[in-house]
Amino acid sequence: MRASPWLPALLLLALGAYLLPPREPGASAATTVPRTLPDPLPAETRTLFEQSRPATVQVESVDPSRNSAGIGAGFFISAQGQVLTAYHVVSGGTLFQVSTVSGRSYRARVTAFNAAADVALLTIEGRGPFPFLKLTTRAPRVGETVLAIGNSGGEYLQPRRGQLLGLDAAAGRADFPQGTLEMSAPLAPGDSGGPIIDGNGQAIGVVSYIRIDESGRTRRSYAVPVVAGNDLVEGLLAGRKQDVAVVGLVLDDIHSGLTDPPGAIVSRVARNSPAARAGLRGSRVDRDGNLVELGDIITSVNGRPVRNADEFITAVRGVGVGVAVRLGYVRDGKTREASVVLVARASVPDLRN
Template identity: 50%
Template sequence: MPSRLRFSPWPVVLLIGALTAYLSPQADWNRGGPFTPVPQAHSALPDAAVVPVPTALTPEARALFEKVRPASVQIEQLGQDGSGGLGSGFFISADGLLLTAYHVVDGARVIRVRTVSNQAFPARVVGFDNAADVALLKIDTRGRVPYLPLAQVTPRVGERVLAVGNSRGDFLQPRRGRLLALNAEAGRADFPEGTLEMSAPLAPGDSGGPILNPDGEAIGVVSYVRVDTQGQTLSSYAVPVTRNETLITELRGGLKRDVPAVGLYFDTAHDGISSPPGGVIGDVVRGSPAEKAGLVGLTRDQNDAVRGFGDIIVSVDGVRVRSADDAIFEIRRRKIGETVTLLVNRRGVQREVRLPLVAKGSLNFGQ
């Protein structure tokens, strides 16, 4: 996988179940481009009692799936702008702590967790790490819930893995594959580094679900997939988790680690073909430092077709950038509270813009 993915020559990379706009230097991505938003929540959730368990599993895989399914959940979220979406997650303790991908709950006003027994619980965010794309949630329950043990050791390349998720309209169904690589490169500055690469055919809705080893231990949290131009999954990726991992301890302690943002949507569809080449701004977030500095995005007609470029970022603190990914990478190297200097080109005229870096969660995305 390339260290810096370019969308023109490379297959599309898709964040599974990503929210409508992951608008930060962690994921400033284009509207209407090769990324897809989270599927809208189903109008009626399936009754777990009538959802069949697939028969195309080996006896061993079927037994494992039936064992771990009760600890897996479907996650519904309602955003600040009223949009909704679905993701997956799994309990890691009997008192109702559960892991999911951060992008599943990023910007959510309401989070609801649904179990295989069709019980629904409100959930709150205990901690998160935006860059790692992992969040720890908590439901309040009087009883004990089934949970998955986290792996004690690093998984082995080549071993079979099982994912449980909610993609393709299914409710907590299995996907099988093999572990292809450890510590895989993200390929984009806005995806988590050091992920597990797998052959499991995952899709939107599986985000945040567990990746399990043959012993039924959770080895990862589903994050993103790489697909070809026809939308077929090439590889799936999960953030690794182990029992003694520092991140899990920090999340239990209430860690809320955000990423720096200026409030930009980047238009990656024009990477490498703009003049001059750079990070093409697709749009800006209302009330963000980018809007206050007067940055503008693409102009569009009444049918939302692109009519012309606005601002193109050509350098960040003096470092030349030639794509949205380059710009995101440079911005994310800074810290929240710092000031960044962007050199932007607007129809042949260049100017410098100084912007404060703020926490991504402080901006009103989706508005």
């Protein structure tokens, strides 16, 4: 996502912004670094792009109360105006606008989402029919050429070409979607939520996140697979809003692994969250932003040890929204325990992207 012309602020973090767990080196939401422009497209890919582009859209997400905005991509999946995009593109907003290559813009609303899978469904306020991409009905094949369409580099719905490298990639972070398609396409900010298209012109995935090297170049790109009729797609079409469970913590991704005992270090406690009501504390910093004191160190969930933020996130999500859990933690060298009821991430505004 790049900065929106609606507002000057940029949603710096998108996917998984409610926590900041330890990052595998080079892992990032597809919203943070510049990309290398693709080579000129072969004739067959250019034809595919020209046929597919009218079905793609730019998605603007705005939250006026937080003076924040961002831009991603998406694509029509029906003539009636249903748009697939990445959940992290819209999870931080309250107002949404969808723009097409024909120059038309429409208001939209989020009608369904699956936060764990990082996919959302928008419905626009406008009359069709709209050009749309069919979802694939077959399994993708490693090695095939794929086409992405997005907004990175300040461009408007332009092509990014690559190869499909893997079908069931491990994210390396508990708050990123698992089991994604891995590609060599050079994706970057503004491409999140756009389609991954196979040689038949069918959408096989929704762009989610990227991995970068030390120089800031995209090393690998990842998309959530979508298949016509599968559980994910059917859930979205049925209007299901499936959020992830949270306690209300932002975790320290710098000092992980440096504490004894090991655990998930609390950097900040979200306002009006279960964690705040339970009295958990975050880290203290001075006026210059220097760390003065580490926050609470969460060492267990329901008696089961957690050694880092990823293990904590996995444990909490495995319990689910509305369930009470016991959190074991260490403060000032003393072991303590708190009982909290997990809530949906969207219900804690202070954790929105």
